[in-house]
Amino acid sequence: MVDQKTLEDIPGVGPAIAEKLHEAGYNDMMSIAVASPADLAEKCDIGEKKAADIIEGAKLCADVGGFETGVEILERRKAILKLTTGSKAFDELLGGGFESQAIVELFGEFGSSKTQLCFQLAVNATLPEDQGGLDSDVVIIDTENTFRPERIEQMARYLGADPEETLRRIHVARAFNSQHQILLVDKAMELARDHKVRLLIVDSLTSHFRAEYVGRGTLAERQQVLNRHMHDLLTFATMNNAVIAVTNQVAAKPDAFFGDPTRPIGGHIVGHASTFRIYLRKGKAGKRVARLVDSPNLPEGEAVYTVTEDGIKD
Numbered sequence: 001m002v003d004q005k006t007l008e009d010i011p012g013v014g015p016a017i018a019e020k021l022h023e024a025g026y027n028d029m030m031s032i033a034v035a036s037p038a039d040l041a042e043k044c045d046i047g048e049k050k051a052a053d054i055i056e057g058a059k060l061c062a063d064v065g066g067f068e069t070g071v072e073i074l075e076r077r078k079a080i081l082k083l084t085t086g087s088k089a090f091d092e093l094l095g096g097g098f099e100s101q102a103i104v105e106l107f108g109e110f111g112s113s114k115t116q117l118c119f120q121l122a123v124n125a126t127l128p129e130d131q132g133g134l135d136s137d138v139v140i141i142d143t144e145n146t147f148r149p150e151r152i153e154q155m156a157r158y159l160g161a162d163p164e165e166t167l168r169r170i171h172v173a174r175a176f177n178s179q180h181q182i183l184l185v186d187k188a189m190e191l192a193r194d195h196k197v198r199l200l201i202v203d204s205l206t207s208h209f210r211a212e213y214v215g216r217g218t219l220a221e222r223q224q225v226l227n228r229h230m231h232d233l234l235t236f237a238t239m240n241n242a243v244i245a246v247t248n249q250v251a252a253k254p255d256a257f258f259g260d261p262t263r264p265i266g267g268h269i270v271g272h273a274s275t276f277r278i279y280l281r282k283g284k285a286g287k288r289v290a291r292l293v294d295s296p297n298l299p300e301g302e303a304v305y306t307v308t309e310d311g312i313k314d
């Protein structure tokens with residue numbers, strides 16, 4: 001899927017520039033990834049800054065990998081943006097909000113507000129950066145047919161944003177099965193060439209996988225496909241400096257096949273690829289509790305928030 005890349009998969013490269021690249025003899029990712037900006041700029045008659053961006057993009061597409069110094073990584077991390085949840089306590093738990101260049105996994109039982117949180121993130125992402133937003137469009141891959149534009153309108157209105165304008169920036173696709181879901185990440189990659197997309201939501205990440213891969217013999221295959229899907233999502237996050245939010249429903253009752261009911265499906269595959277894992281549950285008096293389960297640089301902890309008509313609040 002994402003492995004079969006064409007030059008137009010590089011952010012900022014449309015048909016016109018792709019043609020120039022081909023004419024100049026740059027026919028694959030690797031040849032661009034190892035080019036010098038000055039060289040590429042001259043041969044393709046484009047600006048040097050543009051050439052440098054294309055080379056960076058090609059490096060990511062080509063998965064060249066290799067070593068980076070700590071300074072380079074620090075530099076890349078300086079570009080990380082934080083997206084507000086709408087709740088101060090929740091934001092503080094995450095060190096300021098949902099981070100870009102990362103996958104955040106929201107797991108919890110049915111009704112624990114995973115989808116509501118996704119709606120709120122989608123609305124917030126369209127806000128200007130100084131309001132905790134990402135000033136960006138949003139892609140939602142909806143696998144359970146739970147997207148509700150009316151809820152987006154309510155939340156936008158409360159924030160003083162134009163509901164219709166907000167909806168216009170949210171691009172929703174229904175995924176009919178797991179293969180379709182995977183293909184939609186490629187589609188999102190295409191969309192991100194024309195629009196700034198700094199939030200991609202997959203709600204739910206695992207429902208199709210859970211339904212389709214039934215029986216013991218299919219477990220290894222399911223994990224492999226899911227692993228690949230997570231890798232594609234992480235590529236999207238890095239290439240677009242985007243937040244990836246995925247939901248994962250915890251089985252409500254014990255299940256011989258999926259094992260421990262309090263553990264999210266996808267197990268360590270999803271867990272390892274996610275940078276942050278947040279467990280959501282219902283609290284007292286209609287309150288909700290978010291617990292940060294796994295983070296490379298933040299302490300574990302909990303935040304209490306509420307889901308209201310206006311959206312997520314403290």
Ligand code: ADP
Nearest residue numbers: 108109110111112113114115116117307308309
């Ligand atoms: P999940 O995706 O985890 O299964 P949802 O995000 O769909 O759960 O959460 C559903 C809950 O969100 C409902 O039980 C309700 O408490 C709350 N909710 C949904 N819509 C509204 C609303 N308009 N006003 C207040 N609370 C709402």
Ligand code: MG
Nearest residue numbers: 114115146203
């Ligand atoms: Mg849901």
